[in-house]
Amino acid sequence: xxxxxxxxxxxxxEFGPRLNQxxxxxSQPLEMIALTKDLKIAPExxxxxxxAYYSRDVWEGTTKSALTPMAGAFxxxxxxxxxxxxxxxxxxxxxxxxxxxxxxxGVRLTTGAGAQAEPVATAAITGLLALARGLTEWIxxxxxxxxxxxxxxxxxxxxxxxxxxxxxxxxxxxxxxRVLQAVGMKTIGIRRNVASAEHFDDMQPLAALDTLxxxxxxxxxxxxxxxxxxxxxxxxxxxxxxxxxxxxNIARGEIVDELALTEALAAxxxxxxxxxxxxxxxxxxxxxxxxxxxVLISPHNAGASAGTYLRGVEIFLxxxxxYVNGRRLxxxxxxx
Amino acid sequence: xxxxxxxxxxxxxEFGPRLNQxxxxxSQPLEMIALTKDLKIAPExxxxxxxAYYSRDVWEGTTKSALTPMAGAFxxxxxxxxxxxxxxxxxxxxxxxxxxxxxxxGVRLTTGAGAQAEPVATAAITGLLALARGLTEWIxxxxxxxxxxxxxxxxxxxxxxxxxxxxxxxxxxxxxxRVLQAVGMKTIGIRRNVASAEHFDDMQPLAALDTLxxxxxxxxxxxxxxxxxxxxxxxxxxxxxxxxxxxxNIARGEIVDELALTEALAAxxxxxxxxxxxxxxxxxxxxxxxxxxxVLISPHNAGASAGTYLRGVEIFLxxxxxYVNGRRLxxxxxxx
Numbered sequence: 001x002x003x004x005x006x007x008x009x010x011x012x013x014e015f016g017p018r019l020n021q022x023x024x025x026x027s028q029p030l031e032m033i034a035l036t037k038d039l040k041i042a043p044e045x046x047x048x049x050x051x052a053y054y055s056r057d058v059w060e061g062t063t064k065s066a067l068t069p070m071a072g073a074f075x076x077x078x079x080x081x082x083x084x085x086x087x088x089x090x091x092x093x094x095x096x097x098x099x100x101x102x103x104x105x106g107v108r109l110t111t112g113a114g115a116q117a118e119p120v121a122t123a124a125i126t127g128l129l130a131l132a133r134g135l136t137e138w139i140x141x142x143x144x145x146x147x148x149x150x151x152x153x154x155x156x157x158x159x160x161x162x163x164x165x166x167x168x169x170x171x172x173x174x175x176x177x178r179v180l181q182a183v184g185m186k187t188i189g190i191r192r193n194v195a196s197a198e199h200f201d202d203m204q205p206l207a208a209l210d211t212l213x214x215x216x217x218x219x220x221x222x223x224x225x226x227x228x229x230x231x232x233x234x235x236x237x238x239x240x241x242x243x244x245x246x247x248x249n250i251a252r253g254e255i256v257d258e259l260a261l262t263e264a265l266a267a268x269x270x271x272x273x274x275x276x277x278x279x280x281x282x283x284x285x286x287x288x289x290x291x292x293x294x295v296l297i298s299p300h301n302a303g304a305s306a307g308t309y310l311r312g313v314e315i316f317l318x319x320x321x322x323y324v325n326g327r328r329l330x331x332x333x334x335x336x
Numbered sequence: 337x338x339x340x341x342x343x344x345x346x347x348x349x350e351f352g353p354r355l356n357q358x359x360x361x362x363s364q365p366l367e368m369i370a371l372t373k374d375l376k377i378a379p380e381x382x383x384x385x386x387x388a389y390y391s392r393d394v395w396e397g398t399t400k401s402a403l404t405p406m407a408g409a410f411x412x413x414x415x416x417x418x419x420x421x422x423x424x425x426x427x428x429x430x431x432x433x434x435x436x437x438x439x440x441x442g443v444r445l446t447t448g449a450g451a452q453a454e455p456v457a458t459a460a461i462t463g464l465l466a467l468a469r470g471l472t473e474w475i476x477x478x479x480x481x482x483x484x485x486x487x488x489x490x491x492x493x494x495x496x497x498x499x500x501x502x503x504x505x506x507x508x509x510x511x512x513x514r515v516l517q518a519v520g521m522k523t524i525g526i527r528r529n530v531a532s533a534e535h536f537d538d539m540q541p542l543a544a545l546d547t548l549x550x551x552x553x554x555x556x557x558x559x560x561x562x563x564x565x566x567x568x569x570x571x572x573x574x575x576x577x578x579x580x581x582x583x584x585n586i587a588r589g590e591i592v593d594e595l596a597l598t599e600a601l602a603a604x605x606x607x608x609x610x611x612x613x614x615x616x617x618x619x620x621x622x623x624x625x626x627x628x629x630x631v632l633i634s635p636h637n638a639g640a641s642a643g644t645y646l647r648g649v650e651i652f653l654x655x656x657x658x659y660v661n662g663r664r665l666x667x668x669x670x671x672x
Contacts, residue, residue, distance in 0.1 A: 282483035
């Protein structure tokens, strides 16, 4: 059998002409196998799979704890495909164990990094502003039908002049910095390469984090989960933040010591937090984070935006064209 | 008696040296009368008042419906002061009836326009983003301890490329436009002078509003209340907006037909609204707005920020220096 591409029925039905055009003019053509949740695949078909696209529609509804039937069908096939050479995924991060397993066995991995950067960044900004401008308190009062303006010491500080330390300066971190600068905040990026970059007032290496935290108003986590960032924001570093400081995590739950964070927030040793990601997802029913008044929670959903799926498919289609013609792939990941 | 300035005890205690310096070198000096909520004033003292400062601390807690004891003491004196020549107020708007009464009788009026522009603008942006990115739905789910990501048709549209029509392009409207442009939105300003202005992709006269509304994603009201803007957003204009459009009002409640807005929101003929201002303030206990899930309410509090009071006092002090030396005043208002 000819080498094949596993791709969802939805992507085929919506992008059929583009797929046919790319594959029709390919120097190394691929057949298409349409993924549905009930797909039964013969052994020789399984052996033919050279490429697979884990698109957003295949993943949708999946959490760290449970796969949807659609995602289950995908991984059931892909994990057993002996000839897989290229795995294209919708997500920005490469930290998922399934992705890492394939990387380790020599499969090429490309991500959708960039496709969801602006939605994730605007969600991060929304959470930061909601905590900084008192929207959380206003909503709590609204729920009770109470008209209680801030007064005296409860009045929030000016945002202009506050400092945001943004760990990770990729698509997402840069978009966050751009908007926070427009708000009048100072932006400090944290990354390996400390060359200056647009929208960052300063750029520092990870080693500088401990000296930056005591002067930081908002700590924004927008970095990949790697051995270097796992557990980065532990109890000791949380304690370096001022009680007036807030935290935003739209990266990965494992970057923060969630228990230490919960305790700091409950004890008001931190102003508040907006969290899209958690150590366990869905967040455990009995987590105290759900009920803390200074915490905003979104269900690993910061990237939800109508254009995210389409931008992801566009990245995949460009890479498919490159792959079947032996050109360089974009967003290709190295093993952690 | 020498002409006098009525100013709060708080402002005197915090800015005494600056006040003494300004008044000490004045070509037309003023005495100071310290306002407290229990101030008893003799008829000759009342007659001596030439200038008065309605500072944020005097106003704090006052609503359209009721004055605080402190604000009551202020107006009780100022409204009876026969020789008042200059009234300096903390607020941006000049629409308050008390201000207008003094303007009509020839008293000069200066405002604190600019002092609260950034806090009001960032509150407006916070409300817009909270509605646009789904924070209101996330908070509702959080309250119930539910992990329910957006999926399918509930996924919100991309913010990039959306159009905000901003009525009023003063300090507040311009700051809103600056941040929304950084978010990737198109900004259209509405004002008399349609010369192009920084942070606005387009500038249109009020007469163009009806043609702009059907293509508008966010209608942001940031204009003064004048005879021209009173009732501007009536049922007919609300019906010109698409059901996917949202409204932000950080200007004045009287600019919108509140009943028509409530009906449009309840019937989901609009996506949502963030409202800081209302026809009646405090908002009536039985208003349906309190409970609508697509409405965010703040208690005429968008300007609350620690620096707002200080920036207001700075404007007053600059104007005081100008006043006692016969120079031009900034932020001087004309009668509506």
